Amino acid sequence: MADGERRLPDSSALLAAAPEGVGEGAWIDVIQKMDEVYSDLLQYEVALEEKNAKLEESQGFILSVLTSISDILVVCDRRGRIEEVNRSLEAFTGRASEVLRGSPFFDLLADPAAIELARGWFALRGDAPIHDCELSLRAADGSAVPVSLNCTPRYSSVGKSLGMVITGRPVGELRKAYSALRQAHDDLKRTQQQLLHSEKMASLGRLVAGVAHELNNPISFILGNTHALKRYAGRLAEYLAAVHACEQPEVLSELRQRLRIDRILGDLDPLIEGTIEGAERTRDIVDGLKRFSALDREESSRFDLVAVIGRSVTWVCKAAPERFTVDVRLPAELPVSGSSGQMQQVVMNLVQNASDATAGQGAARLQIDGTVEDGAVVVRFHDNGPGIDARHLPHIFDPFFTTKPVGSGTGLGLSISYGIVERHGGALTAGNHPDGGAEFVLRLPRAGDGQGRS
Structure with missing residues (x-):
């Protein structure tokens, strides 16, 4: 038998020790009761040892938590006397926990105003906790350090007030954390703007060929008209020189007919008007490019x-x-309010995506329908491509999500378009059309007549 293990008394010895006049049956009952009581005592002892072990484990856990807390922690009684502290407060004040226990919490404060305010907490003994109250505490080096304190009342198992638990963190650390957070937020906003502009430039680069072709027509028209005007100017100069030389009427008439002065005079107005029209068309194209490529204002x-x-x-x-092929079915006007350059980026992205999705098909087609529904402008973009895979639909507007091969897309176009539409108070949704192909629906608030025009 192991050392310390308890052993029940021998039954035969107990029977032999039976008192005179007590029957054997009665004495056996007494022995059985003793066995039961002894067994219960053993069970109680085992349970008590288990509870003591759990209590020690809980105390160790609480001690490890208190030791690991980086914020200062003070447990005070109802009068403001310190009952327990953690290592952070010891390090902050430069005083051991044995010295701090039993001393007033107010001795930790650095100025009379802070002491007066803290005394009010314990005098009121209210149930409401105190959050983010900034007081100056005396640090180990004697300096006054502002600390953001949080105070929570603590109670016994029967609801009796026992005092307060006070936690805090030096405000300097909070300000550093806030400054770092603000810097990170500014960096994120700056990166977002750079990504937005980069995507716009990428879209603009893909469309350079089309814009160059669009510019070529009016510029060629202006150039041809300018050459014609230059020739006409030479003939008119020759005729005017003869007029100023006071040539005979017969000579002037023959010269007028040979130089075709009447035809020149008839062509001047159409040439000038055509040149102005071509210049205005060029100006409009360039203005559209400037609005599209400009940073958001x-x-x-x-x-x-x-x-x-x-x-x-x-x-x-x-x-x-x-x-x-793009089939456009729109009403005469769809007035909206916002940035026309940003909305042009959205529309170009949707049309470009339809072009990419239908590439390789025999008859690539996009149908654009526009209506006004319940005070909102609704434009539907329906292509005849393969549609959007069901597993991709929930992520279609996620940043950097793309089904295109590597190097063919950034995955930002639809995400940026979604954000632009949302900032305009509208919505951009994607799905598959019942007749096949993908369908994007652009919904924007209709502009009222009282709003200014661009």
Whole structure:
């Protein structure tokens, strides 16, 4: 038998020690009761040892938690006397826990105003906790350090007030953390703007060929008219020189007919008007490019979405490497409010995605339908491509998500478009059309007549 193990008394010895006049049966009952009591005592002892072990484990756990807390922690009684502290407070004050226990909490404070305020906490003994109260505590080096304190009342198992638990952190650390958070937020906003502009430049680069073709027509027209005007100017100069030389009427008449002065005078107005029209067309294209490529200025004005869609479709179709047909069915006007340049980026992205999705098909087609529904402008972009895989639909607007091969897309176009539409108070949704192909629905608030025009 192991040392310390308890052993029940021998039954035969107990029977032999039976008192005189007590029957054997009665004495056996007494012995059985003793066995039961002894067994219960053993069970109680085992249970007590288990509870003591759990209590020691709980105390060790609480001690490890108190030791690991980086914030200062003080447990006070109802009068403000310190009952327990953690190592952070010891390190902060430079005083051991044995010295701090039993001393007033107010001795930790650095100025009379803080002491007066803290005394009020314990005098009121209210149930409401105190959050983020900044007081100055005396540090180990004697300096006054502002600390953000949180105080929570503590109670006994029967609800009796026992005092307060006070935790705190030096405000300097909080300010450093806030400064780092603000810097990270600024960096994130700056990166977001850079990504937005980079995506716009990438879209602009893909459309350079189409825009160059669009510019070529009016510029060629202006150049041809300018050459014609230059020839006409030479003939008019020759005729005017003869007039100023006071030539005979017969000579002037013959010269007028040979130089075709009457025809020149008849052509001047159409040539000038055509040149002005070509210059204005060039100016409009360049102005559209400037608005599209410019950084966001948070400008908001009333503009016609029909014109934006028409310009976007023209540019994308000119740059499309394969045959790509766009069927546009829009009303005369779709007035919306916001940034026409940003909305042009959205439309161009949707049209470009449709062009990419239908590439390689015999008859690549995109149908754009626009209506006004319940005070909102609704434009649907339905292509005849393969549609969107069901597993990709929940992620279609996620940043950097793309199904295109590596190097063919950044995965930012739809994400940025979604954000632009959302900032304009609208919504951009994606799905598969019942007749096949993908369908994107752009919904924007319709601009009222009282809003300014762009």
